[in-house]
Amino acid sequence: MPQNKVKVFFDRLDYLKNSSDRIDIRARVVRQFLGEIGNLKILDIGCGDGSLSLPMLNESNRITMVDISDQMIAQAQKNVPDHLACNVDLINGSFEIISDALQFDIVLCVGVIAHVPDVARLWRKIANVLKPGGLLIIETTPNPYPIGKLLFPYYFVRNLLSGKTPQYAKNRVKVADLLEAAKGIGLESLQSVRYSFPLPGMTHWSHKAKMRYTLFTLNNKFASRFGSEHIFLLQRTAMETTHT
Numbered sequence: 001m002p003q004n005k006v007k008v009f010f011d012r013l014d015y016l017k018n019s020s021d022r023i024d025i026r027a028r029v030v031r032q033f034l035g036e037i038g039n040l041k042i043l044d045i046g047c048g049d050g051s052l053s054l055p056m057l058n059e060s061n062r063i064t065m066v067d068i069s070d071q072m073i074a075q076a077q078k079n080v081p082d083h084l085a086c087n088v089d090l091i092n093g094s095f096e097i098i099s100d101a102l103q104f105d106i107v108l109c110v111g112v113i114a115h116v117p118d119v120a121r122l123w124r125k126i127a128n129v130l131k132p133g134g135l136l137i138i139e140t141t142p143n144p145y146p147i148g149k150l151l152f153p154y155y156f157v158r159n160l161l162s163g164k165t166p167q168y169a170k171n172r173v174k175v176a177d178l179l180e181a182a183k184g185i186g187l188e189s190l191q192s193v194r195y196s197f198p199l200p201g202m203t204h205w206s207h208k209a210k211m212r213y214t215l216f217t218l219n220n221k222f223a224s225r226f227g228s229e230h231i232f233l234l235q236r237t238a239m240e241t242t243h244t
């Protein structure tokens, strides 16, 4: 997809307003995967307003946040507490802008793979900046509507009329392909979760009710199998050479 369309879409900041439950659940998963951490360098690719990485900001952790949308970066900046601003680097641009000379203990890449024109480039960047032994948290949504392909016509018309979804085709990276690409750069899966978002008709539910539904689909073993969104915690086991 053209990167300019991606930037234009996220500059509208509708994502923050319309997806507060999505952001909340992702932030919880990241916290749950990592627990309390200190003395680490964290890279948040496609940081949005920083909701996923800023909870890990403290006196000892250093966070680099990169986002193609200047409006998102501005929101992230607002969310950085003044007394910890010296531990945060905010970068406005596509992820390629991150120097390969920088090395991180943790890389977050949540909600991004669907929007990049070249997924292989994203993997190369991750390969080049993640330290050996480092952790990657990455998300993919291979099928947005697993509950029923029957609902596709409904979603198609709704999305067309609402303008809430991007005007480009998202990458629907399959889990097997994601794990294969991860293996290719020496990453192995430690944990994963899977959950669904509210069905049509539930979109006007309160944040609390939507969270309750999504948490049910996350925690219930049967419901989880129908989840549309997958988040993986992977660890880099092998020392890899630089990828260009």
Ligand SMILES: C[S@@+](CC[C@H](N)C(=O)[O-])C[C@H]1O[C@@H](n2cnc3c(N)ncnc32)[C@H](O)[C@@H]1O
Binding pocket: 006, 007, 010, 011, 015, 022, 023, 026, 045, 046, 047, 048, 049, 051, 052, 066, 067, 068, 069, 072, 093, 094, 095, 096, 109, 110, 111, 112, 115, 116
């Ligand atoms: C769906 S939002 C996810 C935000 C946050 N990570 C979350 O999960 O809530 C995708 C974010 O990635 C950013 N983005 C898209 N393509 C990007 C790229 N090539 N480089 C950096 N950021 C990008 C968008 O501007 C947007 O803020």
